[in-house]
Amino acid sequence: MRVLFVCRENTCRSVMAETVFRKKAMGRHEAFSAGMCAGREFDEKAISVLQKKGYSPEIRKPAGLDEISLNDFDVVVAVCRESECILINHPNVERWSIEDPRNGDEEEYLRVLEIIETRIDNFLRRIGNEGS
Numbered sequence: 001m002r003v004l005f006v007c008r009e010n011t012c013r014s015v016m017a018e019t020v021f022r023k024k025a026m027g028r029h030e031a032f033s034a035g036m037c038a039g040r041e042f043d044e045k046a047i048s049v050l051q052k053k054g055y056s057p058e059i060r061k062p063a064g065l066d067e068i069s070l071n072d073f074d075v076v077v078a079v080c081r082e083s084e085c086i087l088i089n090h091p092n093v094e095r096w097s098i099e100d101p102r103n104g105d106e107e108e109y110l111r112v113l114e115i116i117e118t119r120i121d122n123f124l125r126r127i128g129n130e131g132s
Helices: 013-025 044-052 083-087 106-126
Strands: 002-007 030-035 075-078 093-095
Touching: 002 013, 013 030, 013 044, 013 106, 044 106
Parallel strands: 002 030, 002 075, 075 093
Antiparallel strands: none
């Protein structure tokens, strides 16, 4: 299964979700991420928190939805709360509505990462994969 995680700018939440999913799916499924529009660079706190928790994020330039084809994915997961995320045109969209930790401290990023980990564990169980 190919899963696309989307947030506003592909700098934090979608990157965290993609990274967690890749590790927990253990090669059984593919994960990618994009933003409604691409931000300039990844959120340094998000990358730092992921690394502290033992994840290896792909360091690349944030991607926008205009750079990919939604038809290439089986499921699109909107991890954002912002209103622009309702505009995703795909037959299989999940909406997780996770708040943006931007401008928060490391504790806030860790809290958001824990929410993402739990959501991904549940998602993987639902699609028939041991999530942990």
